[in-house]
Amino acid sequence: MLGQTVVRQGNDFVAFCKEEDIIITDEDFEKFTEFFYRKTGIRFDESKRYFVDRRLIERIKATGHKSFKTYFTFLRFEASGKELQNLINVLTVNETYFFREEYQLQCMVKRMLPEIVSRKKPGELIKIWSIPCSTGEEPYSIAIYLLEYWKDIDKWDVEIIASDIDTNALEKAKKGIYSERSIKKLPNHILLKYFAPCGKGEYQISEDLRNSIEFTRVNIVDPKETKRYRGFDIVFCRNLLIYFDDLSRKIAAENLYDAMNPGGFICLGHSESMSRITPIFKVRKFPEAIVYQKPLEEKDK
Amino acid sequence: MKKVLVVDDAGTVRMYYRKLLEEAGFEVDEAVNGLEALEKAMLTDYDLYIVDINMPQLDGYSFLQRLRGSEDLKQSPVLIVSTESEEQDKEKAFALGANFYLFKPVKPVEFIKYCKLLTGVAYE
Amino acid sequence: MPIKKQEEKEEKLVEIKQERRRFQRDFEGLLKQLSCGTPTERRWAARDLADYKEASKHLLDQLLKEEDISVREAIISSLLKIGDEIAIQGLIECLRSDDAHLRNSAIEALKVIPEKVESHIEKLLKDEDPDVRIFAVNILESLRHPKVVKWLIEVLEKDENVNVCGTALDLLAEVGTEEAVPAIKKVKERFKDEPYIQFAADVALKRINAGSNSG
Numbered sequence: 001m002l003g004q005t006v007v008r009q010g011n012d013f014v015a016f017c018k019e020e021d022i023i024i025t026d027e028d029f030e031k032f033t034e035f036f037y038r039k040t041g042i043r044f045d046e047s048k049r050y051f052v053d054r055r056l057i058e059r060i061k062a063t064g065h066k067s068f069k070t071y072f073t074f075l076r077f078e079a080s081g082k083e084l085q086n087l088i089n090v091l092t093v094n095e096t097y098f099f100r101e102e103y104q105l106q107c108m109v110k111r112m113l114p115e116i117v118s119r120k121k122p123g124e125l126i127k128i129w130s131i132p133c134s135t136g137e138e139p140y141s142i143a144i145y146l147l148e149y150w151k152d153i154d155k156w157d158v159e160i161i162a163s164d165i166d167t168n169a170l171e172k173a174k175k176g177i178y179s180e181r182s183i184k185k186l187p188n189h190i191l192l193k194y195f196a197p198c199g200k201g202e203y204q205i206s207e208d209l210r211n212s213i214e215f216t217r218v219n220i221v222d223p224k225e226t227k228r229y230r231g232f233d234i235v236f237c238r239n240l241l242i243y244f245d246d247l248s249r250k251i252a253a254e255n256l257y258d259a260m261n262p263g264g265f266i267c268l269g270h271s272e273s274m275s276r277i278t279p280i281f282k283v284r285k286f287p288e289a290i291v292y293q294k295p296l297e298e299k300d301k
Numbered sequence: 302m303k304k305v306l307v308v309d310d311a312g313t314v315r316m317y318y319r320k321l322l323e324e325a326g327f328e329v330d331e332a333v334n335g336l337e338a339l340e341k342a343m344l345t346d347y348d349l350y351i352v353d354i355n356m357p358q359l360d361g362y363s364f365l366q367r368l369r370g371s372e373d374l375k376q377s378p379v380l381i382v383s384t385e386s387e388e389q390d391k392e393k394a395f396a397l398g399a400n401f402y403l404f405k406p407v408k409p410v411e412f413i414k415y416c417k418l419l420t421g422v423a424y425e
Numbered sequence: 426m427p428i429k430k431q432e433e434k435e436e437k438l439v440e441i442k443q444e445r446r447r448f449q450r451d452f453e454g455l456l457k458q459l460s461c462g463t464p465t466e467r468r469w470a471a472r473d474l475a476d477y478k479e480a481s482k483h484l485l486d487q488l489l490k491e492e493d494i495s496v497r498e499a500i501i502s503s504l505l506k507i508g509d510e511i512a513i514q515g516l517i518e519c520l521r522s523d524d525a526h527l528r529n530s531a532i533e534a535l536k537v538i539p540e541k542v543e544s545h546i547e548k549l550l551k552d553e554d555p556d557v558r559i560f561a562v563n564i565l566e567s568l569r570h571p572k573v574v575k576w577l578i579e580v581l582e583k584d585e586n587v588n589v590c591g592t593a594l595d596l597l598a599e600v601g602t603e604e605a606v607p608a609i610k611k612v613k614e615r616f617k618d619e620p621y622i623q624f625a626a627d628v629a630l631k632r633i634n635a636g637s638n639s640g
Contacts (some may be wrong), residue, residue, distance in 0.1 A: 019449050027632050029630050031598070031632050034597060037477060055473070071572055073600075077569040078569075079569060125431070143428050146427075146428060156427065158427055158428045158429075159428075159429065159430065169539070212426055214431075223472070244534075246537060247505075247537045250537075251502070256497055262465075278498060279494055279498075280498050297463070
């Protein structure tokens with residue numbers, strides 16, 4: 001590689017740029033990836049070496065450290081866990097857009113909903129919770145998917161609640177105006193049916209949909225706030241828990257459990273797993289996705 | 302190639318088993334606890350599970366119970382490797398459906414011998 | 426439009442309040458519900474008892490008999506929230522339980538409150554049961570105490586049990602410093618017939634020595 005010096009350290013060949021004096025050795029990489037895997041379930045192998053090294057060096061410098069060693073001690077022992085969260089942030093791709101992780105929406109209409117309605121009496125409401133809803137792409141995606149792809153949508157009433165801790169995001173969600181980037185995955189006929197262009201290359205989602213979803217502010221780690229949320233059949237909690245520390249993750253998962261009906265389903269983000277959080281949910285495998293389920297009560301089995 | 306799932310919360314232990322198993326010609330996946338093991342078993346058919354008892358979220362016995370109670374997961378042999386060294390621990394494991402039990406720390410030759418035996422690989 | 430906001434908000438809240446009131450909200454009532462209700466009722470009781478400092482002993486008693494995981498988890502969360510000496514001691518006692526799930530839940534719980542466990546750790550590291558000593562090393566993983574490496578060194582130097590030493594080596598591979606190198610080399614000598622110890626010690630040494638010092 002141009003501008004780089006290659007040096008032998010023991011049995012490792014280590015390349016580093018003249019400008020950077022921070023290097024990540026093979027052992028550092030192993031130590032870090034084992035720690036990260038244990039904490040998050042995400043495993044980076046050699047093929048991701050460059051990606052990880054670059055971002056580690058970025059964080060090492062950003063936190064004023066001069067070596068991986070001192071940074072790792074800091075990361076490992078920091079009381080608040082903030083740096084680990086920052087690191088998770090830079091190492092995971094977190095973009096929101098319509099029909100993101102579509103396989104879970106498919107799973108919802110093909111597998112989860114049929115099971116849920118088989119246990120409901122006609123006229124009973126189906127409740128879905130999107131938390132965090134961020135700027136609304138997720139709850140609107142759920143709504144559109146139900147209307148377009150759930151064959152029984154006309155037989156049941158559905159309530160969708162969309163919550164977030166960020167009131168700015170909620171305001172944007174209520175306005176429902178989106179950029180080209182957000183809508184890029186939408187099939188054209190859906191774009192035409194539910195969105196109207198509103199200038200500057202942006203689209204606004206239909207008023208009907210904007211009025212059909214309830215947006216609320218909630219701190220999911222506070223059981224006092226989540227107390228009033230009950231009876232959910234499906235929860236989408238994607239790409240949130242991974243950013244919490246161990247204790248908050250557990251508390252949030254417990255709050256979600258209590259908000260769900262027995263037999264209800266919860267979907268996490270594609271690189272998240274309950275295996276780092278709590279064993280109280282049952283793991284269910286469907287062809288489209290692995291989801292988690294609150295166990296049915298004895299009488300319902 | 303036979304596929305093995307190594308389930309142990311200690312990173313060094315998983316590294317050790319991986320080294321021994323790969324040298325012996327096995328393909329190795331890892332899980333840090335019984336819950337992650339169940340999830341991996343749902344996505345991949347394993348020929349052998351090597352399972353620790355004391356792990357966070359879901360311990361080895363609970364994993365064994367859920368595995369043996371499942372209709373979807375491949376019912377491959379389970380080798381328990383644990384620090385729990387009482388007779389009753391062994392009995393409990395067998396009663397739940399384990400196929401064999403070794404005490405930690407394992408000796409390489411014996412460990413590989415049983416892995417090969419349990420997966421029907423000829424022992425050399 | 427089959428997707429609709431539900432307007433009856435007030436009714437909803439009243440409904441929820443009524444449901445909660447069906448279960449006694451006072452301390453005595455909650456205790457009864459904790460031991461006699463359905464799993465769902467027991468779980469709610471466990472959660473609500475977190476607000477009562479006097480509940481520790483009762484929560485612990487129920488924990489030892491409770492078979493439902495979701496109730497156990499709620500009891501443990503409440504014990505952590507109360508966090509008094511009774512709760513901590515009780516969770517530490519669970520380390521000795523014959524029930525694997527209970528033991529391991531206790532370890533995870535204690536890891537989450539490192540500041541409260543610190544004062545007990547030294548004693549646990551010297552417990553006569555090697556399993557408890559192993560769990561004590563597991564708990565060290567979450568401690569930010571400056572003495573963690575020193576404690577691990579002491580384990581390597583003095584503990585007779587091979588698995589306790591193995592667990593210490595696994596943690597040192599992550600948090601070890603140069604200070605630990607002599608002790609790691611010595612434990613290799615002490616257990617020279619144990620291939621796993623040789624392996625684990627070598628991993629720890631590699632990770633400590635090869636850690637980048639530049640910059």
